[in-house]
Amino acid sequence: MQRFQIIGAGLSGLSAAITLAKRGFSCNLFSLQPSERAQSVLAEGGINGALNTMGENDSPALHFADTVRGGVQLADPNAVEGLTAHAPEILRQLEALGVPFHMKNGELILRNFGGQKKKRTAYAKSSTGKIIMSALIDEARKYEHAGRITRFPHHEFLRLLTEGDACTGVRIRDCYTGSMTDYYGAVLLCSGGMNGVFPGMTTGTTQNSGDVTAAVFAQGVPLGNPEMLQYHPTTIGIAGKRCLVTEAARGEGGRLFIERNGERWYFMEEKYPELGNLMPRDVVAREMFFVRQQPEAGGQVYLDMTALPEDTWAHKLSDLRAELMNYLGTDPKHTPVPVHEGIHYFMGGIAVDAQHRAGRNGLYAAGECACQYHGANRLGGNSMLGALYGGQVAAQTAAAAGADLPEPAAVNETEPYAQPASPVLIHAVSGILLDALGIVRDAETLQAARERLRTLSHAREYNAREQARLRLAEAMLLGALERRESRGAHYRSDFPQTDEAYRKTTVVRCLQDSVSVTFEPIPQRKGETDRAI
Amino acid sequence: MQYELWILRQDSPESTPYRQCIPFETDDPQMTAATALTQINETPGITDSEGNPVQPIRWECSCLQKKCGACAMRINGVPRLACDAKLAECAKKGRITLEPLRKFPVVADLICDRSVLMKNLHLLQIWFEAETKADETVGDLTYDAARCLQCGCCLEVCPNFYADGDFYGMSGLLPAARLLTALPDIQKHALHRACRAHLYEGCGKSLACRNICPAGIDIDRLLVNSNAAAVWKRRMAKKKREKSR
Ligand SMILES: Cc1cc2nc3c(=O)[nH]c(=O)nc-3n(C[C@H](O)[C@H](O)[C@H](O)COP(=O)(O)OP(=O)(O)OC[C@H]3O[C@@H](n4cnc5c(N)ncnc54)[C@H](O)[C@@H]3O)c2cc1C
Ligand code: SF4
Ligand code: SF4
Ligand code: FES
Numbered sequence: 205m206q207r208f209q210i211i212g213a214g215l216s217g218l219s220a221a222i223t224l225a226k227r228g229f230s231c232n233l234f235s236l237q238p239s240e241r242a243q244s245v246l247a248e249g250g251i252n253g254a255l256n257t258m259g260e261n262d263s264p265a266l267h268f269a270d271t272v273r274g275g276v277q278l279a280d281p282n283a284v285e286g287l288t289a290h291a292p293e294i295l296r297q298l299e300a301l302g303v304p305f306h307m308k309n310g311e312l313i314l315r316n317f318g319g320q321k322k323k324r325t326a327y328a329k330s331s332t333g334k335i336i337m338s339a340l341i342d343e344a345r346k347y348e349h350a351g352r353i354t355r356f357p358h359h360e361f362l363r364l365l366t367e368g369d370a371c372t373g374v375r376i377r378d379c380y381t382g383s384m385t386d387y388y389g390a391v392l393l394c395s396g397g398m399n400g401v402f403p404g405m406t407t408g409t410t411q412n413s414g415d416v417t418a419a420v421f422a423q424g425v426p427l428g429n430p431e432m433l434q435y436h437p438t439t440i441g442i443a444g445k446r447c448l449v450t451e452a453a454r455g456e457g458g459r460l461f462i463e464r465n466g467e468r469w470y471f472m473e474e475k476y477p478e479l480g481n482l483m484p485r486d487v488v489a490r491e492m493f494f495v496r497q498q499p500e501a502g503g504q505v506y507l508d509m510t511a512l513p514e515d516t517w518a519h520k521l522s523d524l525r526a527e528l529m530n531y532l533g534t535d536p537k538h539t540p541v542p543v544h545e546g547i548h549y550f551m552g553g554i555a556v557d558a559q560h561r562a563g564r565n566g567l568y569a570a571g572e573c574a575c576q577y578h579g580a581n582r583l584g585g586n587s588m589l590g591a592l593y594g595g596q597v598a599a600q601t602a603a604a605a606g607a608d609l610p611e612p613a614a615v616n617e618t619e620p621y622a623q624p625a626s627p628v629l630i631h632a633v634s635g636i637l638l639d640a641l642g643i644v645r646d647a648e649t650l651q652a653a654r655e656r657l658r659t660l661s662h663a664r665e666y667n668a669r670e671q672a673r674l675r676l677a678e679a680m681l682l683g684a685l686e687r688r689e690s691r692g693a694h695y696r697s698d699f700p701q702t703d704e705a706y707r708k709t710t711v712v713r714c715l716q717d718s719v720s721v722t723f724e725p726i727p728q729r730k731g732e733t734d735r736a737i
Numbered sequence: 738m739q740y741e742l743w744i745l746r747q748d749s750p751e752s753t754p755y756r757q758c759i760p761f762e763t764d765d766p767q768m769t770a771a772t773a774l775t776q777i778n779e780t781p782g783i784t785d786s787e788g789n790p791v792q793p794i795r796w797e798c799s800c801l802q803k804k805c806g807a808c809a810m811r812i813n814g815v816p817r818l819a820c821d822a823k824l825a826e827c828a829k830k831g832r833i834t835l836e837p838l839r840k841f842p843v844v845a846d847l848i849c850d851r852s853v854l855m856k857n858l859h860l861l862q863i864w865f866e867a868e869t870k871a872d873e874t875v876g877d878l879t880y881d882a883a884r885c886l887q888c889g890c891c892l893e894v895c896p897n898f899y900a901d902g903d904f905y906g907m908s909g910l911l912p913a914a915r916l917l918t919a920l921p922d923i924q925k926h927a928l929h930r931a932c933r934a935h936l937y938e939g940c941g942k943s944l945a946c947r948n949i950c951p952a953g954i955d956i957d958r959l960l961v962n963s964n965a966a967a968v969w970k971r972r973m974a975k976k977k978r979e980k981s982r
Contacts, residue, residue, distance in 0.1 A: 236886070237797060237799055237805075237807055238855065240886060241797075241799040241800070241803065241805040241806060241807045242799075242805075243799075243800070245800070245804060245805055246800055246802070246804055286976070299867065299870055300868040300869060300870065301868075301869070302865060302869045302870065302871050302879065302916070302919040303871060304871035304876040304877075304879035304880045304883070304918075306876070307871075307873070307876065308872045308873070309873075310873065328880055328883075329880065331804075331880075331884060334804065334883065334884060335884070336882035338884075338885075338915065339883070340910070341911065342863055342864045342865065342915075342916075343864060343865070345858065345859060345863060345864045346864035346865070346866070349859065349862070349864070355855070357852070357855075367836060380844045380845075380848075380850065409799040409800050409801075409805070410798055410799055410800075410801065411799045411856075422970075441767045442767065443765075443767045443768060443771070443772040443801070443802075443803065443823075444769070444771060444772040444775060444801045444820070444822070445802070447802055486785045501893065510787060526953075540832070566772075611967045627778075627779040629780060631779070699976045733816065
């Protein structure tokens with residue numbers, strides 16, 4: 205029987221599973237918790253697609269241009285071309301699943317989102333991810349009924365099974381019973397971002413521990429651009445995490461200011477007259493960082509939504525208002541919200557090509573765990589799109605390469621990856637990384653962090669997961685150190701310029717007892733050479 | 738502020754539950770039961786009030802902002818989300834009890850197996866057979882119905898729900914209501930038929946589920962707008978008449 209093993213049941217995992225099932229293939233869908241609890245349900249502001257329903261002459265070509273520019277030319281142009289060309293179709297597919305996007309007279313209403321010159325973000329108030337997930341979960345249930353999708357919630361990925369250079373399956377543990385099983389077949393990693401590398405400091409879920417990425421990296425799968433962390437400009441601190449204030453707040457007219465000489469200074473509008481508060485996230489976050497340093501400015505940046513019309517609060521941002529009132533005890537309608545940058549998205553991750561192949565036969569990756577589409581900075585609304593589209597592409601590629609396989613087998617040996625990492629180590633590593641991988645970086649701090657990491661690595665014996673985490677941390681630091689330029693989310697005070705020589709993917713590999721970094725060329729846009737001739 | 742967290746511990750589905758009291762000190766008014774559990778599990782060498790070591794407490798969480806339903810448990814006897822339960826607000830004389838939901842089989846400590854929710858949606862055949870499109874005029878209803886966290890708090894307080902029973906409760910009705918807002922009439926009838934047996938008929942009490950729902954879903958409004966309302970209203974009216982007698 206042909207089986208595909210999908211790790212992760214968020215948008216990308218569900219999208220891959222449904223794509224396979226639609227084509228008559230069967231797959232297993234493993235996740236630590238059911239889909240209802242995946243990070244994808246947190247997505248708020250919306251999903252992009254150049255449907256051109258707002259009379260602004262939008263097109264996939266313009267969406268392509270914004271995405272590539274937003275990612276500061278670091279994304280694979282062929283992959284982005286596929287993404288933006290298929291985006292309208294993906295929105296139509298979601299509509300056909302009954303997703304209640306904001307609509308008027310039968311047409312989708314699109315909103316402004318950061319880094320984009322046209323209105324192209326479809327939304328359902330400020331719970332877009334949850335609403336899309338509910339629709340996809342129902343769709344997956346249809347195929348579950350048909351026996352093509354088998355859901356395994358509360359099941360944990362431990363490691364890949366390999367034969368030579370090929371990936372032949374996964375070792376899985378049932379978190380409720382503790383029993384382990386080997387499942388054979390092509391593996392699609394859809395395991396989300398690496399939040400757990402920075403516990404308590406990201407806007408995402410605790411479920412995405414980063415363990416999957418760390419384990420496959422330690423097993424020899426290369427990572428791309430691991431230094432590219434997205435700091436979202438507007439987050440607030442709540443118990444145990446950073447809580448996102450959706451970019452839609454600015455899309456609908458929210459303005460950032462800081463007090464200067466007793467007056468409100470709307471610094472983004474002053475410096476960037478065209479896009480203002482809606483500049484790409486890397487730019488906004490960096491500007492916030494720098495204005496806070498100015499001696500005459502107050503130390504706190506605020507998001508001012510007090511001028512938003514009643515209708516916007518009632519129909520577009522009602523959930524956001526309720527959330528902010530709950531956490532801050534003040535009404536954003538009347539009081540500006542104190543905001544701070546917070547880690548929100550991982551542009552880097554498992555290196556994949558435009559077909560979502562992850563460097564070995566039988567292995568694919570999609571969604572936030574993969575390094576694809578977003579280059580050095582992701583645009584708001586492009587990640588749900590990337591997860592859905594990437595899941596589809598990965599499934600199509602995997603389906604074309606499928607093979608017959610042995611039946612699942614119970615595991616009776618001890619498995620090194622079954623041991624959890626100690627919270628003390630997790631926090632120690634996170635502390636080292638946070639010091640060096642902030643919004644502004646430099647060689648000295650990065651070197652010092654590598655030293656501390658090295659000392660920590662030799663402090664005691666570590667189990668397999670802990671070792672993998674230490675390796676992953678080293679990969680992030682090394683990527684940031686070796687990229688001697690500033691680009692997108694990676695800003696080096698010692699190399700403040702963008703350098704064409706580094707318009708390459710940082711590829712990090714885990715060797716026997718070290719980590720190596722190379723810079724590999726970004727594929728040329730198809731047709732470009734022909735055009736040049 | 739010094740709290741006493743009384744946690745109902747259970748090592749495995751078969752083992753006997755016991756209570757463990759863990760002293761917990763914090764001055765943070767925002768501290769939730771979820772963050773307290775995280776901190777306890779991250780404190781090396783932590784001991785309970787009798788000086789015994791505290792083994793890692795097993796519990797589930799994910800979003801930490803009441804959007805995923807993972808952390809539902811009984812807190813001082815009330816089913817709610819641990820990430821939304823501020824210690825300062827829910828403590829009674831400094832005491833807080835944490836127990837797993839009771840309507841579902843316990844896996845370990847505060848984790849229970851809520852897979853029956855998935856199973857029931859499966860039995861109700863909650864999916865669209867053919868392509869559809871959300872009806873813009875009832876977009877708000879579709880939206881609200883799609884917000885259900887599948888947390889199980891409503892089932893915990895529902896007098897008529899049992900894990901192996903054939904009444905599925907609010908967490909079953911909401912996903913059905915999502916479909917009902919978009920289905921053409923002919924297909925609606927089939928879904929109503931399925932719902933009648935497992936949802937409409939078995940219910941008819943207090944709407945206790947409405948007050949407990951951590952997502953604040955306006956359950957009444959959804960009922961009124963699905964055809965279930967007719968059935969439901971009749972039952973509610975009957976109930977009221979019986980009460981006033
Ligand atoms: C607060 C917030 C708001 C956002 N808003 C937007 C927005 O408006 N627009 C937008 O485009 N994007 C937004 N994003 C980003 C977007 O939601 C995510 O990037 C996207 O949903 C990721 O989907 P995914 O399928 O890759 O992973 P996820 O949804 O994160 O799912 C990961 C899956 O992997 C599983 N998993 C993890 N580790 C293991 C393991 N060891 N074993 C087994 N399974 C495992 C998990 O259980 C889960 O099922 C937002 C993100 C956040 C945090
Ligand atoms: S109204 Fe009462 S009986 Fe009906 S689902 Fe809610 S709690 Fe259960
Ligand atoms: S209806 Fe409310 S309480 Fe019940 S499962 Fe859904 S979100 Fe939870
Ligand atoms: S952790 Fe998601 S609701 Fe509490």
